[in-house]
Amino acid sequence: MADKTQIVITSSKTVDEHVLEILSMFNQGVNEVELKGYGREINKLVDVYNQLKDKLGEGVKLENAQTGSEVREKRRISYLLIRLSKAY
Amino acid sequence: MADKTQIVITSSKTVDEHVLEILSMFNQGVNEVELKGYGREINKLVDVYNQLKDKLGEGVKLENAQTGSEVREKRRISYLLIRLSKAY
Numbered sequence: 001m002a003d004k005t006q007i008v009i010t011s012s013k014t015v016d017e018h019v020l021e022i023l024s025m026f027n028q029g030v031n032e033v034e035l036k037g038y039g040r041e042i043n044k045l046v047d048v049y050n051q052l053k054d055k056l057g058e059g060v061k062l063e064n065a066q067t068g069s070e071v072r073e074k075r076r077i078s079y080l081l082i083r084l085s086k087a088y
Numbered sequence: 089m090a091d092k093t094q095i096v097i098t099s100s101k102t103v104d105e106h107v108l109e110i111l112s113m114f115n116q117g118v119n120e121v122e123l124k125g126y127g128r129e130i131n132k133l134v135d136v137y138n139q140l141k142d143k144l145g146e147g148v149k150l151e152n153a154q155t156g157s158e159v160r161e162k163r164r165i166s167y168l169l170i171r172l173s174k175a176y
Binding site for chain 2: 041067082
């Protein structure tokens with residue numbers, strides 16, 4: 001089931017909670033996950049990625065990383081979007 | 089002069105100061121710049137990129153974005169590394 005799901009990193013969840021969420025999705029058959037972080041949550045997104053790398057090692061692969069900006073609530077805000085795939 | 093220079097985003101400089109630094113390097117003939125941000129400076133790095141995009145539009149291209157972690161002062165810290173090239 002090569003389903004692709006997007007998760008937005010929020011200030012209300014901790015790094016661990018996001019990691020747990022993604023691990024359980026991978027266990028339920030999701031093969032690709034997009035993580036998106038806006039503004040101050042960008043560095044939390046990178047922390048989530050690194051924790052996943054620590055836990056899964058070669059089992060998770062960084063397919064793509066993209067950065068840009070969007071207008072949200074009349075303000076232009078930066079974002080980072082990474083795509084991760086489950087390697088096995 | 090296809091020289092590649094790496095700039096580490098620091099907490100002591102503002103986004104504008106980093107953008108100015110990169111613009112002047114591009115003007116002095118540097119064609120490729122690597123920007124690296126650690127931990128909390130990662131989202132500043134993305135802000136610097138977006139401001140450069142605003143100013144130079146198609147004149148600057150995001151060649152590559154890479155994320156990972158390194159041990160610094162006995163602590164593992166996340167980083168984001170992006171490579172920018174001057175388009176004309």
